[in-house]
Amino acid sequence: MSRPLAPEIPSGPVAVPEVIAALAGDDAVTPVWCNELGGLTFRLHGTGGVRYAKWVAAGTPEIDLAGEAARLAWARRWVPVPRVLERGSDAEGTWLVTEAVPGRSAVDPRWSADPATAAAGIGRGLRLLHDALPVDRCPFDWSVERRLARADERIAAGEGPADWFPEHRHLDLAEARGRLGEPPAIDRLVVCHGDTCVPNTLLHDDGRFAAHVDLGSLGVADRWADLAVAAWSTEWNYGPGYDGVVYDAYGIDPDPERIAYYRLLWDMA
Incomplete structure (x- = not known):
């Protein structure tokens, strides 16, 4: 996930885990990303x-x-x-090595x-x-029900409005959780x-789509679960005014009810 003000591109020295150094061998090792949970x-x-890589x-279940x-x-x-080249884990952590695209x-x-x-x-x-991946053959789930369980875990751990995006901090916890309990009907x-935040799309130099990365949460859900966050994240990375470009290029009109719901769900889950 990529939230405003969260660490992203490292700006200083990053300690290289021993296993990554071993996997690199004689290759140069450059830190390129640090997410808000400490993943490198x-x-x-x-x-x-x-x-x-x-x-x-270890101990980062998210x-x-x-x-x-x-x-x-x-x-x-x-x-x-x-393409996945290698993966593994030890007492210190877990790793995944992929081919560059x-x-x-x-x-x-x-x-x-x-x-x-x-x-x-x-x-x-x-x-x-969304058009290419076959829903009826997908073994992975990203449904509202599954994500609500995660939201409840975070609430139980003491998270609340102070941990949310500014757009949602005016809500009290009970009101916000109540809204999540009333999801809109599935569109498609x-x-x-x-995790459709801006960094997870790769583009060719002429602007054509190239590839998707960071698919750790991929699963079946309403398309607005992706759309609402993809458009929202352009504000974090580019500033206001580009959300409509995302919807236009996708080929859909904004749906304010579904956008509001899935942004709140993203924030709380």
């Missing part, structure tokens, strides 16, 4: 090409790299996603300078994913990406 991504670059410390590996292996039969992240400076083109590529890429069931 490294670029391994050498004479054999480029690989990406994710690592998460990040399931084994589950992501299974989802990538399933999805790549129909859509462009990274063509394209630049939509938060690359190339796209921060041209956010309208990037937002359109995100919308088109999301539509491609699809296989959702599960």
Whole structure:
């Protein structure tokens, strides 16, 4: 997940876990991402090409790299996603190594300078994913019911309005949870990406969609679970005014009720 003000591209030294150093061998190791839960991504670059290695410390149940590996292996039969090269775990943590795929992240400076083109590529890429992945063959679930269980876990752990996005902090906990208990009717069931924040779309240099990355939450859900967050995240990375570009490129009109619901669910779950 990518929230405003959360650590993203590392700005200082990052300790390289021993297993990542061992996997790299003689390759150069460059930290490229740090998510808000402490998960790290490294670029391994050498004479054999480029690989990406994710690592998460043991005891971080929110990040399931084994589950992501299974989802990538399933999805790549129909859509462009990274190929899994290796995965494993030890007492220190879990890791996942994938092959590099063509394209630049939509938060690359190339796209921060041209956010309208990037937002359109995100919308088109999301539509491609929703149209291509077969719901009836998907073994993974990202339903409201499953996500509500996670929301309740966070509430039980003491999280509340102070931990939410500014758009939702005016709600008290009981009111917000009550809203989640009344989901809108399903518009269209699809296989959702599960984390459609801007960095997780790769684009070719001409703005065409290239690939999706970070599919650790992929599963069947209403398409608005993806759409609402994809458009919302353009505000965090590009500033206001590009959410409509995502919807237009996807080929759909905004649905205020579903957008509001799935953004609140994202925030709380």
